[in-house]
Amino acid sequence: xxxxxxxxxxxxxxxxxxxxxxxxxxxxxxxxxxxxxxxxxxxxxxxxxxxxxxxxxxxxxxxxxxxxxxxxxxxxxxxxxxxxxxxxxxxxxxxxxxxxxxxxxxxxxxxxxxxxxxxxxxxxxxxxxxxxxxxxxxxxxxxxxxxxxxxxxxxxxxxxxxxxxxxxxxxxxxxxxxxxxxxxxxxxxxxxxxxxxxxxxxxxxxxxxxxxxxxxxxxxxxxxxxxxxxxxxxxxxxxxxxxxxxxxxxxxxxxxxxxxxxxxxxxxxxxxxxxxxxxxxxxxxxxxxxxxxxxxxxxxxxxxxxxxxxxxxxxxxxx
Amino acid sequence: xxxxxxxxxxxxxxxxxxxxxxxxxxxxxxxxxxxxxxxxxxxxxxxxxxxxxxxxxxxxxxxxxxxxxxxxxxxxxxxxxxxxxxxxxxxxxxxxxxxxxxxxxxxxxxxxxxxxxxxxxxxxxxxxxxxxxxxxxxxxxxxxxxxxxxxxxxxxxxxxxxxxxxxxxxxxxxxxxxxxxxxxxxxxxxxxxxxxxxxxxxxxxxxxxxxxxxxxxxxxxxxxxxxxxxxxxxxxxxxxxxxxxxxxxxxxxxxxxxxxxxxxxxxxxxxxxxxxxxxxxxxxxxxxxxxxxxxxxx
Numbered sequence: 167x168x169x170x171x172x173x174x175x176x177x178x179x180x181x182x183x184x185x186x187x188x189x190x191x192x193x194x195x196x197x198x199x200x201x202x203x204x205x206x207x208x209x210x211x212x213x214x215x216x217x218x219x220x221x222x223x224x225x226x227x228x229x230x231x232x233x234x235x236x237x238x239x240x241x242x243x244x245x246x247x248x249x250x251x252x253x254x255x256x257x258x259x260x261x262x263x264x265x266x267x268x269x270x271x272x273x274x275x276x277x278x279x280x281x282x283x284x285x286x287x288x289x290x291x292x293x294x295x296x297x298x299x300x301x302x303x304x305x306x307x308x309x310x311x312x313x314x315x316x317x318x319x320x321x322x323x324x325x326x327x328x329x330x331x332x333x334x335x336x337x338x339x340x341x342x343x344x345x346x347x348x349x350x351x352x353x354x355x356x357x358x359x360x361x362x363x364x365x366x367x368x369x370x371x372x373x374x375x376x377x378x379x380x381x382x383x384x385x386x387x388x389x390x391x392x393x394x395x396x397x398x399x400x401x402x403x404x405x406x407x408x409x410x411x412x413x414x415x416x417x418x419x420x421x422x423x424x425x426x427x428x429x430x431x432x433x434x435x436x437x438x439x440x441x442x443x444x445x446x447x448x449x450x451x452x453x454x455x456x457x458x459x460x461x462x463x464x465x466x467x468x469x470x471x472x473x474x475x476x477x478x479x480x481x482x483x484x485x
Numbered sequence: 486x487x488x489x490x491x492x493x494x495x496x497x498x499x500x501x502x503x504x505x506x507x508x509x510x511x512x513x514x515x516x517x518x519x520x521x522x523x524x525x526x527x528x529x530x531x532x533x534x535x536x537x538x539x540x541x542x543x544x545x546x547x548x549x550x551x552x553x554x555x556x557x558x559x560x561x562x563x564x565x566x567x568x569x570x571x572x573x574x575x576x577x578x579x580x581x582x583x584x585x586x587x588x589x590x591x592x593x594x595x596x597x598x599x600x601x602x603x604x605x606x607x608x609x610x611x612x613x614x615x616x617x618x619x620x621x622x623x624x625x626x627x628x629x630x631x632x633x634x635x636x637x638x639x640x641x642x643x644x645x646x647x648x649x650x651x652x653x654x655x656x657x658x659x660x661x662x663x664x665x666x667x668x669x670x671x672x673x674x675x676x677x678x679x680x681x682x683x684x685x686x687x688x689x690x691x692x693x694x695x696x697x698x699x700x701x702x703x704x705x706x707x708x709x710x711x712x713x714x715x716x717x718x719x720x721x722x723x724x725x726x727x728x729x730x731x732x733x734x735x736x737x738x739x740x741x742x743x744x745x746x747x748x749x750x751x752x753x754x755x756x757x758x759x760x761x762x763x764x765x766x767x768x769x770x771x772x773x774x775x776x777x778x779x780x781x782x783x
Contacts, residue, residue: 224679226678249681250681250682250683251681252681253679253680253681254680254681256679257679257680260672260675260676261672262672265671265672265673266672266673266675266676267673268673268677268691268694268695269673279680279682279690280680283680283682283683283686284680327676330680334680
């Protein structure tokens with residue numbers, strides 16, 4: 167693999183609750199890297215800490231413990247001003263295109279803002295030229311720039327959100343469920359747009375989603391999260407074909423398939439995801455795991471590296 | 486570039502008409518606006534409208550025309566107990582009431598926005614301190630406080646404006662704080678943070694414009710309250726001092742039973758003006774609340 171772009175070490179994020187002894191462990195000690203030019207997919211159920219991880223990586227929220235480095239520069243201890251200057255290089259695309267655009271600003275004002283912040287020397291003409299270039303990039307028409315967000319459809323709004331994220335030529339973009347609020351027919355368009363933009367701008371993506379088919383289509387490597395922990399991480403091929411971790415198995419068997427008549431292969435998980443306030447002892451997945459052994463209840467498994475480079479956190483014997 | 490600027494203007498004014506269209510549908514609000522406009526115009530053109538000087542008693546030969554009814558004195562609303570033209574005083578009093586309302590609300594809204602924003606956006610200790618100040622100011626028996634301060638500082642129209650302004654910012658501060666707590670969690674604010682915008686930029690460019698509508702509504706309602714407060718103070722004699730006319734101190738004339746029962750022209754118009762002004766402003770406030778809510782689209 168090439169150069170490391172994002173290096174996350176032992177990252178934890180606990181949100182305080184009314185009971186000080188028991189915080190919500192949204193992200194509980196995760197370590198991973200994102201390499202330059204790749205797309206890392208992050209999957210997991212709702213509430214497993216995917217979005218929190220995305221925001222932690224961008225330092226939009228302060229971690230409780232651990233560090234995040236961007237191109238070798240540690241972000242967690244950076245001064246506010248230095249951090250603000252860095253933000254141009256790392257951007258985020260939000261889930262809900264209805265909430266992520268300021269309703270009182272025109273598309274022009276929304277897209278001009280990144281330039282006003284990072285390039286105060288730019289005149290109106292130059293900003294105008296940049297905004298029209300962006301608008302063209304994401305497949306909107308020039309006359310759209312003086313409209314307000316409420317005059318657009320969801321897909322068009324998400325295009326504006328993407329345009330804002332790439333305005334400053336960032337190297338790294340976190341996509342926080344960018345298509346899950348859109349119609350299925352629009353999802354494909356937006357996904358294709360994001361793929362084109364990735365090529366054009368040479369981007370590195372961290373792609374958060376709960377849609378396994380989109381992850382399969384879009385990502386190079388996949389990270390499976392469960393209850394604030396990484397349970398398995400590896401190349402797309404290894405994850406989708408080998409399905410080592412029992413949770414990954416269950417998750418992937420839930421992908422609807424028209425061809426297969428056989429529903430018996432589907433693994434149904436019983437019970438709910440445990441509360442992150444009070445996670446189970448040992449392996450966080452053990453109460454729902456059909457392979458549960460005694461050791462799973464006592465000891466939390468560490469990530470083990472397999473022969474093909476896949477990392478799995480499980481006590482089961484596997485190759 | 487000229488062309489694009491023009492287009493930009495056109496879209497903006499179109500957006501404003503949307504709010505105006507919604508406002509227009511509310512007939513009471515329109516009526517209120519008309520009444521307030523008339524009052525403001527009357528206040529501005531007071532010297533033209535008033536036939537007589539509001540501070541000089543009317544005389545016929547050497548007799549002062551005291552307590553004359555409209556028909557007896559030949560003026561529109563008769564004369565008061567020392568012979569001054571009631572209509573002239575009423576028009577001049579509109580100047581006092583309107584300016585007290587505007588200036589007091591201006592002061593309280595600015596204080597409220599600044600303190601409310603700090604409190605809501607930064608939270609923590611600043612929030613604690615400011616909100617406790619709000620609680621403390623809310624505990625003041627405002628009327629009593631104003632009376633005392635006005636008495637110590639020698640009552641004048643300027644003191645009244647400042648005191649009312651300084652006592653009424655708590656509502657706005659609370660409102661702004663609550664709205665900012667709501668808006669700062671919105672994804673578009675998060676987006677601005679991730680673009681590297683400064684706190685100042687986020688507050689003034691994203692947060693305040695999105696909480697402006699309730700602030701305007703609150704300011705309108707407060708203006709009605711400020712006019713009421715000024716009228717009450719002047720009625721009690723701690724507000725605007727004679728001979729300067731204010732609707733409140735004109736009502737003071739009705740302190741005497743003979744006036745109250747047999748000379749209604751001396752106090753009824755002032756009372757009606759206060760009533761109409763406050764009611765109209767409240768109607769405008771209601772209308773604005775409905776019109777400025779961008780989500781309520783037809």
